[in-house]
Amino acid sequence: MTGHAHKAGQFLKNGERASWHDETLWIVRQKRDKMARAVPEWESLREQASQIKQHTLSELDNYLIQFEQQAVKNGVQVHWAANAGGFNEIVSGIIKENNARKVVKSKSMLTEECGLNPFLEKQGVEVTDTDLGERIIQFRDEPPSHIVMPAIHLKKEEISELFHEKLHTEKGNSDPAYLTAAARLHLRQKFLEAEVAITGVNFAVAETGAVVVCTNEGNADMGVHAAPVQIHCVGIEKIIPRMEDLGVFTRLLARSATGQPVTAYTSHYLAPKPGGQMHIVIVDNGRSQHLGKEDYRNALKCIRCGACMNTCPVYRKSGGHSYGSVIPGPIGSILAPHTNSKKYKDLPFASSLCGSCSNVCPVKIDIHDQLYRWRQDLSEKKIVSPGKRATMKVAGKVLSGSRMYDLSGKMARWGIKNLPRMFIYNRLNVWGKGRELPEIPKESFKQWYKKTHQGKGGKNGQE
Template identity: 60%
Template sequence: MNHAEKAEVFNKDEAKVNWHDKALWYVREKRDTSAHKVQGWEYLRELGSGIKANVLSNLDEYLVQFESNAQKNGVIVHWASNAEEHNKIVGSILDKHQAKKVVKSKSMLTEECHLNPFLEKKGIEVIDTDLGERIVQLAEEPPSHIVLPAIHKTKEEVDVLFQEHLGTKPSQGNPEYLVSEARKHLRDKFLKADVAITGVNFAVADTGGFVVCTNEGNADMGVHLSKVHIACMGIEKIIPQEKHLGVFLRLLARSATGQPITTYSSHFNKPEEGKEMHIVIVDNGRTEQLSREDFRASLHCIRCGACMNTCPIYRRSGGHSYDYAIPGPIGSILSPGKDMKKHSSLPFASTLCGSCSNVCPVKINIHEQLYKWRQVIVKEQKQPIIKKSILKVAGVVLSKPNLYAIAGKSARFALKHAPKFMIYNKLNAWGKARDLPEIKNENFDEWFKKRNKDG
């Protein structure tokens, strides 16, 4: 199914859709409040965008510098050109240590590479330790949001899920009780884990270190209790110097959840004595995206999710309707580059209102890139006959002023005098929840000519 068809499934439960919409808009409002408290917020955004642009223009040098410094720190560095190589590298490290139990903190790259199913086929237990990630893992679902992976589930649904999988008591969705039970469940997993896997929010070229941001401390817990730490990062996560963290840490938390700073910003530079630290640096289509001049700025993304929280389409269609690891507006730019045929509907899942670009902390021109993808897809992908026919007729009408004027008069007459059942039917999706505006007797041209004649 394409995005529209999957969104239609999500929209069958209107009460839940309304709740989902409100929950995400609440996060957007928190972002606005937090951002407006920072003097020079727009300058910070400009600075973040400039640093990212510099990184992409010198990516090869920064990656080599990062590798060299990381190796000096005693870190083992691996390179993966695609998801398959990434998974094989992680699997080989686990095999070397005969690891059977893994704890993993939230990592969108490992979701993108489908690491969990790969390891589970090898008989390895993989436990996602971020609470939202653990909820969707128990539900056997992918995350629906990159920061709030279980935002599509109500606390009552989580209550039922925990009763089924963790043996908890019914609590009518009591958050304190559910979090307490999740903590007990995960604590045991942390203590028994052989290896910890984390993502990487920022990798610092001039130190060889990297930063992982969490609100639950689960990355720290996993890493410090395990003998082996595997960090998985996309090549675009590099920043040149440690001082640049001050820019991105201020932008990230405020844009993601409205916090002044993430609760845990954990810095990893070298392995503890007697332990191993691995970094797997992954391309998986990023170099190809970098080569696309119109879309390379999408690699500025710091995965804050702000574009999702503000997008009217995402809020009312749900993350699963995008069928890609990164949903929402930014995912709609990244996914066609990976598989244009499969994801050709996603750039059209937008009003092009520009709200996503306005809130992006690193000033990605998201709505403009979505529009450009539409142009590419229409040229390269076969379009439905109905759509082509409608656009062809529209093109003819819009190119002939007299024909356009006749069509306008006919439409105004029909909307004003036709029976209501002919206007408000299944073909008029707009009319399902709202009335059409009052129809005037004349169009703008007629009104303007009359105004000039009278005055």
């Protein structure tokens, strides 16, 4: 089994780690709340950002053309990639044209999505991820578990052991300052040796043709300024119309992501450095098809802050790797099925539908509503498992009428109390795996209400 529930079960076997993961992410959520409350116009900013994105998506073709025209005027070489394979070939071609063998890369979920690292490594190119969290998981040969904090699932003691193995640091020294200094020294040499620098893009401004990259470590700047060739990778949904729109998003992004007023570095790349090359690769990879789905279009507003992950009770308890998709958590659960609904059919069900994800989203994506719609679509298309379809069909009949509902409740109360444990806790009872049912009441709420409120008011006994 490779579905979310199975992988989540594996993560939950270590109860101490699961609790620590849950608590750590909730701290980040609380920091976000503190920052949001400190901005009186916070909700107005969210609405404005949502409207800007809505407008941009409705005119995306025009803004993409405008962006390309402005970038070319600035001396930038612009490339278009229809899919992941085309994107990888374009980046590889630029590297080959410059006879390069060493590449440094700052954080980019798009390159993760397209599998750029393994593609280049097979061609003999050394790719070094320079974001500290990304470098850690690259050492471990595993994908990020969070889009902002890729190594959030690891404790400092584990990183200490990893750095002792890879960087020959002092064994047992897990002091964060010491480990960070060791990583800085290691990466500084990689920056000096690099012939090409690759970055992701947070925002691409159609008005100016500039790309904007937000980091806390300055690693994107280090790579771009040191290497003669810079390549910026941008999904078509990252376009915004004007420079003045950028201020709205930068006020929301860092506050939503990590609970800080702004990222330490908000870097604008407009033109190639003297004697250097600047390339921008604009990538579709299924986004146009997504744009055409009216019920799900809003998901393309995402600015990759990760706030929905930090608040989601399912993500916090199950870990990012349990989702099996490049982007995990609530936003990943509505994005992934667009790429492969059969492979990711379980992700829309990996949610409590509590709505907290939608409440914290800085661009007001209706995440929990889309999760619910995905459940309906997958069920109607019979993509969900036969067992789930049968269960939902039975549940639909039971919940459709009070008589059947009352009878089933009565039978369940009797059965749980009187049947042998093996009849209650078995492989058919997935919910009971790892959980104990609470003490069963003698009567239902409806029975209790009728008994205690009979005659106290109204035709239905309502006060």
